[in-house]
Amino acid sequence: MEKDNGTKMFQIVTKLKGLKPKLKQLNHQYFADIPAAHGKAKMELDDCQKELHKCPLNAELQVREAAARTEFATIQDAYLSFLQQKAKILWLKDGDSNSAFYHNSIRARRSQNQILSIMDSNGVRVDNPHQISTLFLEYYNQILGSKMVNRKSVLEGVMRQGEKKHWPSVVWSRLNCPKHSFIFWLTILQRLKTKDRVKRYNPQIDSGCVLCNNSVEESVEHLFFDCSFTRECFELVKQWLGWRTSAKTVDRIVIWLGKTKCSKFKRAFFVTLSP
Numbered sequence: 017m018e019k020d021n022g023t024k025m026f027q028i029v030t031k032l033k034g035l036k037p038k039l040k041q042l043n044h045q046y047f048a049d050i051p052a053a054h055g056k057a058k059m060e061l062d063d064c065q066k067e068l069h070k071c072p073l074n075a076e077l078q079v080r081e082a083a084a085r086t087e088f089a090t091i092q093d094a095y096l097s098f099l100q101q102k103a104k105i106l107w108l109k110d111g112d113s114n115s116a117f118y119h120n121s122i123r124a125r126r127s128q129n130q131i132l133s134i135m136d137s138n139g140v141r142v143d144n145p146h147q148i149s150t151l152f153l154e155y156y157n158q159i160l161g162s163k164m165v166n167r168k169s170v171l172e173g174v175m176r177q178g179e180k181k182h183w184p185s186v187v188w189s190r191l192n193c194p195k196h197s198f199i200f201w202l203t204i205l206q207r208l209k210t211k212d213r214v215k216r217y218n219p220q221i222d223s224g225c226v227l228c229n230n231s232v233e234e235s236v237e238h239l240f241f242d243c244s245f246t247r248e249c250f251e252l253v254k255q256w257l258g259w260r261t262s263a264k265t266v267d268r269i270v271i272w273l274g275k276t277k278c279s280k281f282k283r284a285f286f287v288t289l290s291p
Contacts, residue, residue, distance in 0.1 A: 024245060054095040057088040183270040203236055203266055210234050240266055 022030075064081040071077055133143040136151055187201050202208045211223040211234035225234045227245040232238055239246055241264055254261070261272050 024249065050091070050095050050098045054091050057084070057091045060084050061088045186270055203240075204270060206236060208236055210236055210239065236266065 061081075061084040064077065064084045068074070068077045068081045131148060133141050134148050134151055135141055137155075142148055142151060183204055187197050187204065189197070192200075199208070211221065211225075215221055215223045215233075223233045224231045225238060225243055227239075228243045232242065240250070241247065261269070
């Protein structure tokens with residue numbers, strides 16, 4: 017692929033546009049008619065299983081049945097993905113209109129969420145709607161509204177000696193998107209799925225950073241501070257937000273965020289940028 021000039025975002029958009037024809041060709045070659053391929057694979061699997069049922073010790077039939085089962089599983093996943101995408105398209109088209117599709121969707125959702133019966137604490141099945149709601153209230157009142165008699169109290173002095181985390185208010189702010197908070201939380205705990213961690217389970221993979229095309233192993237520290245691509249993005253964001261910090265670790269940046277005087281929007285923006 018030729019090297020594109022321009023900003024980093026322009027390079028990414030250009031590469032995605034170049035990838036689009038290849039994806040179309042791949043879809044046309046392997047997934048052009050998913051329903052027909054699904055039916056054909058199902059028939060082939062049924063035929064192989066019928067023949068294998070007649071001669072269960074035939075090694076050739078066993079190999080054919082295993083191959084047909086693998087092929088059917090692959091096409092089945094593609095077919096389910098196709099149905100999900102088709103359902104989303106129908107919903108986008110007719111979801112807001114007062115159509116039969118809309119009302120059928122509502123009825124299906126209500127039927128799925130309906131509780132017809134439940135077992136009480138004595139193991140007796142209850143199917144009366146009023147009794148079902150009463151059992152739910154009694155169950156949660158017992159859990160949340162009662163106190164344990166044998167529970168021992170903990171001294172406040174012992175609780176204060178425990179380690180106090182400084183990052184929950186920054187990571188789990190109500191202004192953050194849950195996805196961004198979760199990824200940033202994994203980053204702080206050193207549980208982000210970077211290539212240096214994945215390589216422990218598969219030493220054969222290439223662990224180099226793909227953002228800066230460097231042979232340096234991809235890790236949390238490299239992605240946040242050493243990678244030329246992310247470092248350039250981070251510096252631009254710091255200039256835009258008016259931040260002045262020389263922190264070189266994720267933990268120190270989080271500590272600085274907790275102490276610095278900045279708006280909640282700027283903190284949420286940094287958490288959004290991190291993933």
